[in-house]
Amino acid sequence: MKIEKENSIFSFSKANTPVAKVKPKEKICIETKDALSDEIRSENQPFDSINWEKVNPATGPLFIEGAKEGDILEVKIENIKITREYGVMLTGKDMGVLGDAFERSFIKIVPIKENKAFLYDYEIPLSPMIGVIGTAPKEGSIPCGTPGEHGGNMDCNIIGEGTTVYLPVHVEGALFALGDLHATMGDGEVCVTGVEIPAEVSVSFNIIKDKNWKLPMVKTEKNIYTLASKPSLDEASITATKKMVHFLSQEYKLSKEKAMFLLSAIGNLQICQVVDPLKTVRMELPLEFLK
Amino acid sequence: MKIEKENSIFSFSKANTPVAKVKPKEKICIETKDALSDEIRSENQPFDSINWEKVNPATGPLFIEGAKEGDILEVKIENIKITREYGVMLTGKDMGVLGDAFERSFIKIVPIKENKAFLYDYEIPLSPMIGVIGTAPKEGSIPCGTPGEHGGNMDCNIIGEGTTVYLPVHVEGALFALGDLHATMGDGEVCVTGVEIPAEVSVSFNIIKDKNWKLPMVKTEKNIYTLASKPSLDEASITATKKMVHFLSQEYKLSKEKAMFLLSAIGNLQICQVVDPLKTVRMELPLEFLK
Structure with missing residues (x-):
């Protein structure tokens, strides 16, 4: 089953309508937009053309059959395929660790080819990872840009191909979504972005019953x-x-x-x-x- | 040249009297006591027998010939040799990340043999590192247990054999000292100690002139x-x-x-x-x- 990237949410919430029902062990391909909703195409694009209300889309949510409140949702990241020939980075005034030292903001287009990201003259081996991955919280609505116990925007560069993620199930079906892929990102994400990319992520799910773990793991x-x-x-x-x-x-x-x-x-x-x-x-x- | 571990300081300060003069490139062997001044020998030793005034001794200071204020002292860690068949760990009430959850304190003796530390049934490969390494600050006195721009108790587990450390020279001769070796320590040092050991550390020095780096590096x-x-x-x-x-x-x-x-x-x-x-x-x- 393929979930298309037009199925975006900008907050994790039990109020979101599921876009598909998925059985445990079923292999699902999830298309994702980049963290800027694929809207940046040039370094010369005016910075104020960025629509901050469309930042950090996650594709979903998926209703996982059999997932009940109190269960653990096990998510296996089977494969990540980058679907564009460039990534995007942002930094500058009021953004990231050096936000106080910049007088303006910067967009950087990072060409991707031959399994490398070309940032200026640096050839960086790709290490694709998932920035946003989570389930609906018990109550309320958590923006996709915010991390928490439900997962969300953890920007953990360990979450790549072959990784298993354990998330809480707070509502029936879990209402799982993911997005915000990075072609590569150092621990810290200090400039405020990784190398932001759209991608196709293949995952499968499993439901773990009767475990009292403090998540995410x-x-x-x-x-x-x-x-x-x-x-x-x-x-x-x-x-x-x-x-x-x-x-x-x-x-x-x-x-x-x-x-x-x-x-x-x-x-x-x-x-x-x-x-x-x-x-x-x-x-x-x-x-x-x-x- | 060998500097014996009886030459201990408990604060980095320009008031400390150098125990030896060392030339750049000269190979020096520095003996160190463990972070508890080698006073713990048993897990049953009363916790209040620990003399906290003798915690974190550093061996030195060494006067490095030619080091002038404003220079950078380059320290090459050539070799670390553990000199006791066990390490010591502490944790408990008011110590470390779980200090609020303990009702008493614990001493753990960790046998070391065949290049491994034996913590309970865990066989941990050794990865010896230097917890305290620094030079005298410009003014005042900084306890060896406190890290800072002068180096000190940084507890950086990257500082092991083959590593080069760059420290500031604030006073003539730099007044270099090191101590607080660990047989192994995870990033965080969450229980409040690594596997604390005495050791012999072989180092050599170089003086770098006319560089404006923000140290330590x-x-x-x-x-x-x-x-x-x-x-x-x-x-x-x-x-x-x-x-x-x-x-x-x-x-x-x-x-x-x-x-x-x-x-x-x-x-x-x-x-x-x-x-x-x-x-x-x-x-x-x-x-x-x-x-």
């Missing part, structure tokens, strides 16, 4: 991660760490002190992004220590 | 890093990023926007530690993009 071939988004990196660091201690206690019966000694010795507290309305931190633990 | 075979220590991770992130933008402007004539686009696409903003009096962040940039 992410798993790769080598590591498991707990993620937290908070007003400050300091708060996000504490919460991400506590979520991993909780997971180790639930699944491996580790005491608090044993979990903390393990995380201090070989866990890595890492920054996802510092430029969204909440900041995101992940705690990484190598799976080899969880046998 | 670190270089490995593959990456270059700017480091910042601030009251919050948010502030440290901003400063570490701005230091790298400054470096790219000084050495490679990059404009602010070019530097920010590059860092956002392939620079990584990373956490060193979240548990010292100031928190430390580093910005990583792969050297392959600086040819």
Whole structure:
């Protein structure tokens, strides 16, 4: 099944009407617009031509059959295909870490070919990742540009091909959506964007019952991660760490002190992004220590 | 030349008397005590037997011949040899990220053999690193447990064998010292210690004249890093990023926007530690993009 990118939401909410019903294990191809709704085509385009109300579209939502409140939605990222020959970056006045030091704003077009992004003379190997991925919150409406416990705009560059993402199910069917793909993005996303691209993302779903994990979580071939988004990196660091201690206690019966000694010795507290309305931190633990 | 570990300081200050004079390129072996002044020998030792006034000793200071105010001291970490068959970890009440959730404190003895640390049943490959490394500040006295622009307790796990560290020279001779070695430590150091060890560290020095870099900086075979220590991770992130933008402007004539686009696409903003009096962040940039 293919979900076309015209099916966009700009907030995660249970009020959104599902665009398709999906069965667990079914392979779904989700088309996405870039984070600027595919509207930037030139570095000379006036900066005020950007429609900020159309920023960070996510394609969906999908109604996942069998997903009930309290379940965990497991999302396997099977494949990411970039569908345009260039990416877009923005930075400048009031944007990103150096927002206070710029007098104007800048658009950068980044050609993509031969599996590389060409930023000025730099040839950057592609490492496609998903910026926005989430489910509907229990109540209210969360803009797609904001991360949280429902997922959303976590801008976690670990979420690429082969990654599994664990999200909460707050409403029947979960109402899953994703978007905001990046051809490449460093931890921090300091200029305020990655290399923003449209893409086709192939995913499949699974529903996990009767687990009390503090989400979102992410798993790769080598590591498991707990993620937290908070007003400050300091708060996000504490919460991400506590979520991993909780997971180790639930699944491996580790005491608090044993979990903390393990995380201090070989866990890595890492920054996802510092430029969204909440900041995101992940705690990484190598799976080899969880046998 | 060997500097014995009995030559300890507990603060970086120009008032400290040098324990040796060292020439650039001379190979020096520096013995260090562990961060608890080698006083912990048992997990059953009463927690209040720890003398907090003797925490975080650094061995030194060394007077580096030819180092003048305004120079940069380049420190090459040639070799680290662990000199005890166990490391020590602490956590618990009021310590580390979970300090609010413990009712008492814990000492953990971590046997070290066959190039591994044995934490409970976990066999952790060793990755020795230097927690405290710095020079005297221009004025005043900075406890060895506190990081800053002079270096100090940055707890940056990148600072291991083969790493080069760049520190400011604020006073003649720089007054360099190091200590607080860890057999292994994850980014964050969330429990409040790494696997604390005594060690012998072989270093050599070089003096760099007429460079305007914002220090400390670190270089490995593959990456270059700017480091910042601030009251919050948010502030440290901003400063570490701005230091790298400054470096790219000084050495490679990059404009602010070019530097920010590059860092956002392939620079990584990373956490060193979240548990010292100031928190430390580093910005990583792969050297392959600086040819």
